[in-house]
Amino acid sequence: EVHLVESGGGLVQPGRSLRLSCAASGFTFDDSAMHWVRQTPGKGLEWVSGISWNSNSIGYADSVKGRFTISRDNAKNSLYLQMNSLRAEDTALYYCAKDIFLVSGSGSYYDDWGQGTLVTVSS
Amino acid sequence: DIQMTQSPSSLSASVGDRVTITCRPSQSISSFLNWYQQKPGKAPKLLIYAASSLQSGVPSRFSGSGSGTDFTLTISSLQPEDFATYYCQQSYSAPPYTFGQGTKLEIK
Numbered sequence: 150e151v152h153l154v155e156s157g158g159g160l161v162q163p164g165r166s167l168r169l170s171c172a173a174s175g176f177t178f179d180d181s182a183m184h185w186v187r188q189t190p191g192k193g194l195e196w197v198s199g200i201s202w203n204s205n206s207i208g209y210a211d212s213v214k215g216r217f218t219i220s221r222d223n224a225k226n227s228l229y230l231q232m233n234s235l236r237a238e239d240t241a242l243y244y245c246a247k248d249i250f251l252v253s254g255s256g257s258y259y260d261d262w263g264q265g266t267l268v269t270v271s272s
Numbered sequence: 273d274i275q276m277t278q279s280p281s282s283l284s285a286s287v288g289d290r291v292t293i294t295c296r297p298s299q300s301i302s303s304f305l306n307w308y309q310q311k312p313g314k315a316p317k318l319l320i321y322a323a324s325s326l327q328s329g330v331p332s333r334f335s336g337s338g339s340g341t342d343f344t345l346t347i348s349s350l351q352p353e354d355f356a357t358y359y360c361q362q363s364y365s366a367p368p369y370t371f372g373q374g375t376k377l378e379i380k
Contacts, residue, residue: 184369186316193359193371193372193373193374194308194316194359194361194371194374195371196361196367196368196369196370196371199367199369208366208367208368209367210367210368211273211368244315244316249321253363253367253369254363254366255302255304255363255364255365256304256321256322256363257363257369258306258318258321258322258361258363259306259308259316259318260318260327262315262316262317263315264314264315265315
């Protein structure tokens with residue numbers, strides 16, 4: 150059974166940094182591209198960032214480009230999101246999600262999700 | 273970026289009803305459209321991928337159809353466990369892989 154467990158969320162002041170982690174188990178981690186998707190309290194889903202199996206293909210939403218960095222460590226079956234220069238509008242529940250493909254692209258979909266880690270940006 | 277518009281935003285229905293939710297992308301996305309279900313306090317769950325393919329383990333009362341700029345998710349006979357929020361997502365173009373704003377399905 151696939152398990153994705155996010156951690157690292159918390160309360161942080163605007164302008165500060167936070168690093169999220171996602172520990173994966175139950176599947177061959179380096180067989181899948183991975184993503185971060187966030188959900189603002191009471192609102193919808195926003196794709197944040199994605200990374201291919203070998204880290205050669207990476208993408209970001211415009212809203213986080215230049216501030217967030219996605220990475221993965223296949224030896225540790227882990228996905229990360231380094232979030233710098235945090236803003237109030239980054240407050241959200243952050244999910245990691247598993248892509249069915251090695252490299253995300255046309256036809257991708259997310260067949261497993263973690264339970265999320267909450268990030269609150271406030272002074 | 274491709275914008276995804278779902279309708280309605282909310283819907284009240286009764287157990288046993290047939291329900292249809294629509295998703296319209298701002299440009300043609302062929303059949304690269306996915307549907308997810310989210311219950312309160314839970315992560316999204318994949319229901320349908322590639323517009324009409326049922327994810328393993330999902331009940332057959334769920335179905336998807338459409339292509340291009342017009343897609344539908346249909347629940348043939350609502351069950352109590354189907355009351356949730358439903359999201360469409362396009363995976364046609366390079367990032368961002370945008371989601372619709374969601375349709376909240378409530379009990380009448």
